[in-house]
Amino acid sequence: MTPGSQSLLDVSGLSRVLDTRTLWQDVRFGVRAGESVALTGPSGSGKSLLLRAMSALDPLESGEVRLLGRTPGEWGVPGFRARVMLVPQRPVLYGGTVLEGLRAPFGLKVHAGRAFREEEATSLLAALSRDVSFLTLGTDSLSGGEAQVFALLRALLLSPSVLLLDEVTSALDPDAARAAETLLLGWVAAGPDRALVWVSHSPEQRARVAGRELNLRAWQAHA
Numbered sequence: 395m396t397p398g399s400q401s402l403l404d405v406s407g408l409s410r411v412l413d414t415r416t417l418w419q420d421v422r423f424g425v426r427a428g429e430s431v432a433l434t435g436p437s438g439s440g441k442s443l444l445l446r447a448m449s450a451l452d453p454l455e456s457g458e459v460r461l462l463g464r465t466p467g468e469w470g471v472p473g474f475r476a477r478v479m480l481v482p483q484r485p486v487l488y489g490g491t492v493l494e495g496l497r498a499p500f501g502l503k504v505h506a507g508r509a510f511r512e513e514e515a516t517s518l519l520a521a522l523s524r525d526v527s528f529l530t531l532g533t534d535s536l537s538g539g540e541a542q543v544f545a546l547l548r549a550l551l552l553s554p555s556v557l558l559l560d561e562v563t564s565a566l567d568p569d570a571a572r573a574a575e576t577l578l579l580g581w582v583a584a585g586p587d588r589a590l591v592w593v594s595h596s597p598e599q600r601a602r603v604a605g606r607e608l609n610l611r612a613w614q615a616h617a
């Protein structure tokens with residue numbers, strides 16, 4: 395992977411206060427097109443909340459996030475979230491089959507103009523060592539690992555620009571986790587204006603997937 399010089403996602407001046415505790419303050423960094431970076435920090439330091447802020451899922455208390463120089467307000471918040479897409483550790487499932495769940499977002503206005511292509515889904519599944527029968531499973535009965543496969547598929551099919559990956563392989567067996575890593579690194583290398591931000595508690599995984607690490611300790615408030 396050869397990161398470009400163009401800054402894709404810029405975070406500046408973000409702070410988050412919980413009651414009286416400041417989780418992080420004045421967070422600032424940029425992620426360039428083609429990059430794969432890891433966001434680290436101890437449990438409870440606010441990695442998940444920072445990813446939520448970066449994808450405009452939580453209102454910002456201070457600072458701003460820009461994709462290609464434009465704020466969520468300038469993109470339109472739903473459009474920004476579709477481009478800077480969070481994949482949570484435990485995805486929200488809405489029932490129905492996997493196929494229906496993968497197809498459903500394409501009916502939303504924000505994804506208008508994009509068509510769901512089942513062959514793309516089966517090809518991604520093959521990369522994750524799953525066959526087409528996965529599409530017929532009910533999302534209500536997916537295991538934790540299967541739900542993570544579903545969430546990754548759903549995200550990749552929607553062609554975001556930046557994927558914010560919050561412990562997305564934590565329930566996968568080691569082989570499946572490696573396959574997911576390979577798929578994601580291949581995805582970021584395959585198109586312009588793509589990047590990955592990983593939250594992972596595994597130093598081995600971070601070493602495999604990330605070109606550099608951003609540690610939240612750098613932005614923790616000092617009493």
Ligand SMILES: Nc1ncnc2c1ncn2[C@@H]1O[C@H](COP(=O)(O)OP(=O)(O)OP(=O)(O)O)[C@@H](O)[C@H]1O
Nearest residue numbers: 412417435436437438439440441442443444593595
């Ligand atoms: N919606 C919320 N409202 C208030 N506090 C929250 C909310 N979500 C999380 N927290 C608290 O914010 C802190 C940071 O949570 P967060 O999940 O971002 O940490 P993390 O670094 O991702 O942790 P871990 O590595 O354990 O997953 C925790 O103390 C958590 O209890």
